[in-house]
Amino acid sequence: MKVTIDKYSGFCAGVVNAIKIAEEELTKNPKLYCLGDIVHNGMEVNRLEKKGLIIINHDEFKKLKNCKVLFRAHGEPPETYKIAKKNNIDIIDTTCPVVLRLQEKIRQGYLKMKNNNGQIIIYGKKGHAEVNGLVGQTNNEAIIINSESDLEKIDYSRPIQLYSQTTQSLTGYYKIKNIITKKCSDNANNIITNNSICKALSNREPLLKKFAAMHDVIIFVSGKKSSNGNYLFKICKSINNNTYFISNKEELKNDWFKNKTNVGICGATSTPMWLMKEVKNEIEKY
Ligand code: SF4
Incomplete structure (x- = not known):
């Protein structure tokens, strides 16, 4: 056979970078906090935990003070950075550059939409760490669409900017995009679509x-x-x-x-x- x-x-560049930085840090210090699973793979998380990585959730993070915490490739909303500043937490930020650019694009889009009564739509999974980071750029006002049944949350008479979580399916994104575009066909200028699925x-x-x-x-x-x-x-x-x-x-x-x-x-x-x-x-x- x-x-x-x-x-x-195997690992994309964003994950390779986060793990490399964590391992480098663990050669200097016996323990390192990481906010959420560093990678969605239990076996790899176990391997790093044995080296001293301590996975914490957001509630545990809020209670920490005066220590180092790694932010993984998925990124974090602005609120997490504020808490870190308040609690004197030294951030090791391994947010993937692709996610960082998308966060910034959504933040700019949100500021623009605010002036013209528009809506930011994110095609992604509610509660997913990356989506939380993206929605955080919009003061948590963005509408998350995970399936066709969520489309009723959109007001089609108002301007729309559509984005996607970087790890969503291309087919799913185009399906959602086509439905939204059709519903806005009377006013095509009302909609801007951004295929932000990661090329990796x-x-x-x-x-x-x-x-x-x-x-x-x-x-x-x-x-x-x-x-x-x-x-x-x-x-x-x-x-x-x-x-x-x-x-x-x-x-x-x-x-x-x-x-x-x-x-x-x-x-x-x-x-x-x-x-x-x-x-x-x-x-x-x-
Ligand atoms: S955005 Fe792409 S390269 Fe970055 S972590 Fe996600 S899948 Fe990996």
Whole structure:
């Protein structure tokens, strides 16, 4: 049985940077607080926790004073920076530059919309850390759209600026964009759309489709909480029905490989290469 790891899968630049900075800091200090999971992959979080990373939530963060806290690649709303300042917290900011640019664009868009009674619409997942950071740029006034049923929250008689969480599906974004555009067809000047899905993710889509078609079985490795993991898995599954989602090698099932000769392993932008290699070694034992 031939087992191949997709060379385009694994950490994106934003995650690589956050983990590199955390590891550098942990060589100087025995512990480091990180606000939220540094990456949506439990196995990688466990590895870093063993090195001294302490994952905290926002309630725990509010109680900290006079220490260092790492902000992950997803970014934070302005409120978090205010709390850090008030409590003398030294921020190690690893917000991905792509997210930072989007936060700034939304902030500028919001200021403009405020003057003309407009609305900022964000296509994303309510409660997701990145979305919280984006909505925070609009004084928490932005409307979050996750599915078609949310579209009724929009007032189509007022100006609209549409953005997307960086890790949303391209297909989903265009579907939502087309519906909104149609509803505004009487006044096309009322709407500005911005496809702000990260290229690191959208560029993977066609490559992943090719990879999924080339193999008898696809083992998709990702944390269950990863947005892009769930999205990329569905893409693989749509091309190759023998696609299985696992978070670690213990979830592999012998049956999947019966009479199969060609296995492909791939993953999300939050899946570490070491984990995909571990899965590969395990499959090769079958
Ligand atoms: S998916 Fe894109 S925006 Fe998100 S952390 Fe990675 S590089 Fe940055």
